Amino acid sequence: MLDVFGSFQTLVLLVLTVASLGLKAWALFDVLRARPEAFPAAGKRTRTLWLAVVGIALAVNVVVIYPLNFLNLIGSVAAIV
Secondary structure, three states, X not given: OOOHHHHHHHHHHXXXXXXXXXXXXXXXXXXXXXXXXXXXXXXXXXXXXXXXXXXXXXXXXHHOOOOOOHHHHHHHHHHHO
């Protein structure tokens, strides 16, 4: 028998995983290309802190592939900010 729901769930998790990795990679690239003075001027923390936060979030997402993991969700929120 064809397992339609299992394959659909696998597809959804694959899309979420790729989207999460892409979001965090883009956020890391965006932090790298921004000037360091722009962060305090916008009322944010320093560039170094954001590089560490987004870099760790990306590394955790690479190690823990499951996109609905608590650490990956926190990392996605950090990348969105």
